[in-house]
Amino acid sequence: MLFFIIFGWQRIIEFSGPIGYTDHSGLPLPTLSAAIAFGAWTLTLVLLLxxxxxxxxxxxxHYCTTTSSTGFEAEINFYRNISIIGGLLALFAMGSGRYTLDEILRSRAATHASK
Structure with a gap:
C-alpha cells in the first residue's frame, strides 16, 4: 500500500511525465484509466488492463533471469504489476458501483425497455 502512495503521489505531482510516456508509446492507457475511474465499460476494460x-x-x-543490477528494478515492477492485477480483479469481482456511467446507462436502458 505504501508503495502505491509514494509512487502514486509522484505521478500526480509530475502528471505530464507518465502521460507523455504513454502518448509517446502509442498506448491509450490514460483514456482507459479515466473510463474506469468514471465507471464506463468497467468490467470489460478492467479485464483488458x-x-x-x-x-x-x-x-x-522477468527478474528471475536477470543477473545485472536491473534485476532489482525488474523485481519491483514485477510485484507492482501483480498487485495491480489483484486490484483490477477485485474491481471486476465487486463491479463498478451504483454511481457510475455503467449504472446510469443500465438504468436508462431498463427504463426504455419497460415503456
Missing amino acids: AVYALATVFIAH
Whole structure:
C-alpha cells in the first residue's frame, strides 16, 4: 500500500511525465484509466488492463533471469504489476458501483425497455 502512495503521489505531482510516456508509446492507457475511474465499460476494460499487466509481467519484468543490477528494478515492477492485477480483479469481482456511467446507462436502458 505504501508503495502505491509514494509512487502514486509522484505521478500526480509530475502528471505530464507518465502521460507523455504513454502518448509517446502509442498506448491509450490514460483514456482507459479515466473510463474506469468514471465507471464506463468497467468490467470489460478492467479485464483488458489485467491481461495487459499480466503480459508485461512475462514480457518485460522477468527478474528471475536477470543477473545485472536491473534485476532489482525488474523485481519491483514485477510485484507492482501483480498487485495491480489483484486490484483490477477485485474491481471486476465487486463491479463498478451504483454511481457510475455503467449504472446510469443500465438504468436508462431498463427504463426504455419497460415503456
